[in-house]
Amino acid sequence: MNRSKLLVALAALTLVFAACTDDGGGDTTTTGVDGGGGAEEGGTLAAVQDRGELNCGVNDVLPGFGIVDEEGNYSGFDVDLCRAIAAAVLGDADAVNYVPVNVETRFTALQSGEIDVLSRNTTATATRDGQEGLTFVFTTFYDGQGIMVPASSGFTVFEDLQDANFCVLTGTTTELNLNAVFSDRGISFNPVGFEDSAELQQAYEAGQCEAWTSDRSQLASFKFSIEEAGGEAQFIMEEIMSKEPLGPAVLDGDSEWLQVVNWTIQNLVLAWEFGLTSENIGSYSGEESRVLNFIGDGGYDPGLGLATDVNVTVIEAVGNYQEIYERHIEPLGIPLAGSLNDLWTNGGLMYAQPY
Amino acid sequence: MVTTTTSKTHSRPPFWRDLRVLRVVGQFVAIILVGLVLWWLFTNLVDNLNRAGIRTDFGFLTQPTQFTVPYFNTFNARNPVWQMVLVGVKNTFLAGSVGIIIASVLGLVVGILRLSNNWLAARLATVFVEFFRNIPPLVVIVFFGSAVFTFGPLPILSEALELRLPGSSDTFLLLSNDRWGIPGFTSRGNVPAYLGILVVGLVISVLLWIWRTRVNLSTGEPHHRVLWSLGALLAFAGLGYLVLGGPFGVEWPSLSENRRLIVSGFAMNWGFMALTGALGLYTASHIAEIVRGSIQAVPKGQTEASSALALSAFQRYRFVVLPQALRIAVPPVINQYLNLVKNTSLGLAVAYAELTALTQTSIANGRPAVQSIVVMMAIYLAFSLTISLALNVVNRRLQLVTR
Numbered sequence: 001m002n003r004s005k006l007l008v009a010l011a012a013l014t015l016v017f018a019a020c021t022d023d024g025g026g027d028t029t030t031t032g033v034d035g036g037g038g039a040e041e042g043g044t045l046a047a048v049q050d051r052g053e054l055n056c057g058v059n060d061v062l063p064g065f066g067i068v069d070e071e072g073n074y075s076g077f078d079v080d081l082c083r084a085i086a087a088a089v090l091g092d093a094d095a096v097n098y099v100p101v102n103v104e105t106r107f108t109a110l111q112s113g114e115i116d117v118l119s120r121n122t123t124a125t126a127t128r129d130g131q132e133g134l135t136f137v138f139t140t141f142y143d144g145q146g147i148m149v150p151a152s153s154g155f156t157v158f159e160d161l162q163d164a165n166f167c168v169l170t171g172t173t174t175e176l177n178l179n180a181v182f183s184d185r186g187i188s189f190n191p192v193g194f195e196d197s198a199e200l201q202q203a204y205e206a207g208q209c210e211a212w213t214s215d216r217s218q219l220a221s222f223k224f225s226i227e228e229a230g231g232e233a234q235f236i237m238e239e240i241m242s243k244e245p246l247g248p249a250v251l252d253g254d255s256e257w258l259q260v261v262n263w264t265i266q267n268l269v270l271a272w273e274f275g276l277t278s279e280n281i282g283s284y285s286g287e288e289s290r291v292l293n294f295i296g297d298g299g300y301d302p303g304l305g306l307a308t309d310v311n312v313t314v315i316e317a318v319g320n321y322q323e324i325y326e327r328h329i330e331p332l333g334i335p336l337a338g339s340l341n342d343l344w345t346n347g348g349l350m351y352a353q354p355y
Numbered sequence: 356m357v358t359t360t361t362s363k364t365h366s367r368p369p370f371w372r373d374l375r376v377l378r379v380v381g382q383f384v385a386i387i388l389v390g391l392v393l394w395w396l397f398t399n400l401v402d403n404l405n406r407a408g409i410r411t412d413f414g415f416l417t418q419p420t421q422f423t424v425p426y427f428n429t430f431n432a433r434n435p436v437w438q439m440v441l442v443g444v445k446n447t448f449l450a451g452s453v454g455i456i457i458a459s460v461l462g463l464v465v466g467i468l469r470l471s472n473n474w475l476a477a478r479l480a481t482v483f484v485e486f487f488r489n490i491p492p493l494v495v496i497v498f499f500g501s502a503v504f505t506f507g508p509l510p511i512l513s514e515a516l517e518l519r520l521p522g523s524s525d526t527f528l529l530l531s532n533d534r535w536g537i538p539g540f541t542s543r544g545n546v547p548a549y550l551g552i553l554v555v556g557l558v559i560s561v562l563l564w565i566w567r568t569r570v571n572l573s574t575g576e577p578h579h580r581v582l583w584s585l586g587a588l589l590a591f592a593g594l595g596y597l598v599l600g601g602p603f604g605v606e607w608p609s610l611s612e613n614r615r616l617i618v619s620g621f622a623m624n625w626g627f628m629a630l631t632g633a634l635g636l637y638t639a640s641h642i643a644e645i646v647r648g649s650i651q652a653v654p655k656g657q658t659e660a661s662s663a664l665a666l667s668a669f670q671r672y673r674f675v676v677l678p679q680a681l682r683i684a685v686p687p688v689i690n691q692y693l694n695l696v697k698n699t700s701l702g703l704a705v706a707y708a709e710l711t712a713l714t715q716t717s718i719a720n721g722r723p724a725v726q727s728i729v730v731m732m733a734i735y736l737a738f739s740l741t742i743s744l745a746l747n748v749v750n751r752r753l754q755l756v757t758r
Binding site: 003006007010011014015103104107108111127128130131132133162163164165170171172175176179180183190191192193194195199202203206207208209210251252253 | 382386389390393394397404406407408409410421422423425426432501504505506511512532533611613615616625703704706708712715716718719720721722723724729
């Protein structure tokens, strides 16, 4: 009995001691420790190219953004972004290992190095950048939070939902925003938190909660699937509760990888701006110098560590931003033209930096 | 070369061959090795966290939570995280204690029923046990939540079913698929004083119990200690109530104006009921098996002897079999209680905000994962150690002293 107590006490003391003395300053005696988990500092691009496969964290239950079918094939807006990165880094858009992550595991999967990039309709916030040790790359979808109620209820404004039950996914910016907006207006409410959307949808349809709050793109996706399956008609309220800029994320500490991912995504928007699609980019015959640089004509290389004709490879494999959007998101009933996600020349917010 | 003249009573081998020394040194080396491995793992973790820029201290406990806890209107989103942890602890404690009570009572009854001579009762008990024992607890919980509440026959809250006692206009039970309302207590006067009187009554009833037991042991007179203690307690409770002029009353449940809240009486949310009911039944099936096994472990001669003495079945169980059986049952039952408390961590499946659910939510909202889980583990450890310590004391008192 004494022996095991001693071992347990020793282990506990070790933990307590180190917790007390370590205050985020790092331990200088163990910089030689290797073989532990976590991406090696500054080596993700090389690691992915060595491995020959990109580990991409995606959603597997959200139609339009990331969903898996019966044969195990992933498709969606965020999935296509993974394919674009794989095409850029490995030359093959299908060399992706999709890792389905849920709300609880998405950040720890990135922190532990299990995935190289997270592409799972994640909102970029300062708290996540700071506390989770991530960096968000270019915003790929400007969204906002909204509330959906059954059309038969007749509710149209937030005040109609005083004291009501709200179905929310725990661990998302959804509950934080719900709190912020409703308590600012002095409306009390009751958030019923669920781990996954399937249970949430069941509770919502059974009437256990009167309203469903989430990103409006997600609400559109679920409204589409509920009404298609013959359920009650749904109504998404007009008012937008928050800004939800969705975009891929990578782990801190690897600026080379960050640049690669960031520019691969921005180039999808640039291609759209130049009018280059998966069909015509291979046969571009014009003389515009900016476009020629973009397609790597004459060996133009911005020095990101990728091939000179990387954009041709990527666009031919997945298409430009507009093609990706029209393939996956327009069927949900959210048109590109006139929305926040339109090109800046059309009054939207998609403004990629020059090549 | 030995030069002393004293004779050695025994020769000691050199220390590198001496088993006693080797044993001590071996244990010492093992402890050092384990400590080194743990130290290496720990510093590896801290290193990786620092490299990713994540904090490694416990300061997150004082930051605002930023989300509200469901079914708990008075929790402000600006309250610090440690208060959210306390809410989680309270909810886990509630679910755990009610679950333990349901499981113990039901388990005891079903365990005895399984050995009954009544064929139907015995078979029903067997079906109950075999059904719940062989299904994982999460499945039972989700099944309860879905079958009784989400997809069940109950109406939504705004159209809640109001059950009234015949001939009265007060609802004593409000049923819906989201919340249930049961009668609660309201304080109409000096409740702390009443609680003080109750505590005094409790102390006196315990003293009476001890006194009557001593009288019984020394003189053989029947102790009637339950009657004495309960009588004293009830007397104090009743007198206290009268003297203080009715310090509390019964409050019937009712819905608010907008029919979305239960504003009087006591409200239970569906997550709590699904979790507690499911875990109560699940653990009861295990406890029933333990009780059955411990009753069967009582030597058959005891049963035969009590029949020879013309004791009724009830008397046989109450005075001969159960005292011997329950003594054996205590250690495995401690285990089942611990399992029940740990299984409350499955509450997120039915949207019940107990400790694990709240911790996971706060981690997904940006609190450091490792430290939050350490705090959660420490709390579950505290719960488990408390239960096992308390019940081990009971066990030691019940153990047969053999020479």
